[in-house]
Amino acid sequence: MSVLLETTVGDIVIDLLIDHSPKLCENFLKLCKVKYYNFSPIHSVQKNFSFQTGDPLGPLSKQSDGGCSIWGHLSGDPSKRTFTAPFHPKLKHLERGTVSMATVPLSSDPDTRVAASQFIITLGEETDFLDSKAAIFGKVVEGFDSLEKINEAMVDDKGYPFVDIRIKHTVILDDPYPDPPGLREPSSSPPPSDEQMRTVRIANEEELHENDDVDEEELEKRRRERDARAQALTLELMGDLPFAEVKPPENVLFVCKLNPVTQDEDLELIFGRFGKILSCEVIRDQKTGDSLQYAFIEYEDKASCEVAYTKMQDVLIDDRRIHVDFSQSVSKLSDVWRQDTNNKRRARARGGWGGVQELEKRRQYREEDERSSGKNYNMVYGKEEMKGRHDRGFNGRRNDDKIDRRNDDRPDRRNDGRYDRNRDDDRDRQFRSRDGYRHDRRDRDGDYKRRDR
Structure with a gap:
């Protein structure tokens, strides 16, 4: 979102930070839209x-109120x-x-700061003194030569230029906000008021009276030219034009109202006699x-194009009277410029990840050639991590014949409550007698049989 400020020392283009300061940007945009800043002194x-x-009258006028926000300006509410x-x-x-x-600062609450219409543009680097005193809402993207002229201007002890520097006109290049109730955009820039004229010190008389004795038609023409320059500047900022002052080539002819059956070769044969x-190319x-x-x-040259323009107007081709004019398209120039710019950017790229040769894309899973297909995904562990797991258990012990496998076949006693006869042999077949010695169950059974005899 951008605004063009036309000043007496040149144009200044401001990009607005609507994502960070939406209310400040809306106030500034709408004040520009109602031409509130016109003839405001710097x-x-x-x-x-x-x-x-940003104050229409400035500090030299005793009637100045310091400026007003767009909501106070429209409603008249102090x-x-x-x-x-x-x-x-x-x-x-x-x-x-x-x-x-x-x-x-607000009089009732010094910690709260309020704004109206005046704004500040920095002329140097590291001006952090303003961080807590001025609320940022934009930045200058074009017109730094105009800033330098203001920086070098001769001023009095209060910083007021001896030769007036003023905002002549404001052009909104893009406005995303809906208009508040009561806003009416003027059809043309209003002339300066009598009170504004009384604040003039030393003015450029030619610029001050450039619209004097000019009829309404000429003023409308100037306004359209100004808007066209602003739109061309917007296209340049968006990258659709290589530069705002680009002009269509003078050796290209535009032909329309053709018969659909007319081919490229037909036109080339007919128009080839002029040069x-x-x-x-017939556009399809x-x-x-x-x-x-x-x-x-x-x-090939401009002269041939001019001759074809004068000779081929309203000529009958394939039962259609064609219309001929000089081309107003710059699409081919834009395509060439854009392709050249992209090629230069690709040539400067160093490859790698993100244009940096040393960086590599992060690898989340295994290598592509290691991945399996079907139901067995195996996306968690790779070959290196699974290496050796066939020889050892997941708890780190060896998985050989000496491992205790009693837990594999043992049923859950909590399910049926029955005594498990498949427990560990040492625990099932051995017991401690009263004398404290360990005996084998089979020996005990033999003793019982002998005793019965």
Whole structure:
């Protein structure tokens, strides 16, 4: 989400951090939308530190109230002139171009800080003095040359420039918030008020009166050109254009209203008499291959393209009168630029995992060639871990003939309560007599038989 500030020293593009400071961003966006910041002076300039703006009248006017939030501006309620400013703990004033809302402590609660409309842009690095005093909501992404001009401006002892530096116009490049009740976007930039004109020190007269004696049609044309530049800048930021000032090639001809049966070779043969053709392509549907009834013809030079434009307008081709114009498409230029950029990025990549040669993807399970298929998954232990487990039990003892296997065949006595005759031989066949000596059960039985005799 971005906003373009047109100032008297150049344009400044601000990216808004809506995920971290949604309320601050909404207030700033809506104030820009109603042209609240137009003709606001830049003041409190501190070299290599910061400057402040956002008050339509500025500190030189006695009628200035310091600015107002969008909710107070729309409702006219003095209690909504300010709002509690949220401070995100991860946002710090560490780099040049950090944009934050100016705040003041609440009179009833000094620990709570409130904001209105004024904002601060840093002109230096490591300006952490502002961390607890200004709430960050954006950062400058373009227009650092304009920041440098403000940084070098001649100012008085209070930081007010002798030659006025002001916000002329604001353009919203993207607005994700719904408009609050009562918001009406003006159709054009309103002229400065009389009170704003009284705050002018030394102004650029040409810029100040550039719209004087200009009819409404010319003003609308200028506004559209300004919006077109802003939209082109948005496409550049999104990566859809290589640069905002890109222009379509002058040697490419656009032909439309074609008959669906007209082929590339037909057009190349007809238009080839005006000059050498580098490419001729009828645009077709990607799925069906049917002609979309328009084409692009690229000539070797601009002169051949101009001659074809003048000679082929409304010419009958395959029972259709075609329409010819100069191409307004930059898609081919964008494709070439994007492909070149991607190739350079791939050439710089070092391979490996995540582009780092030394890193390797984490291995969670066994190697692919060790995995089995079917019902036996065996995903927990690999060959190395299972090595030797056939020779030893899971409790670490040897699994040979000397191991005690009595537990394998012994039934659970808790189930039937019967005496188990398959217990350990030493425990079943041996007992201790009264004299303390151990005797074998078979010897005892023999003694009983002899005694009976």
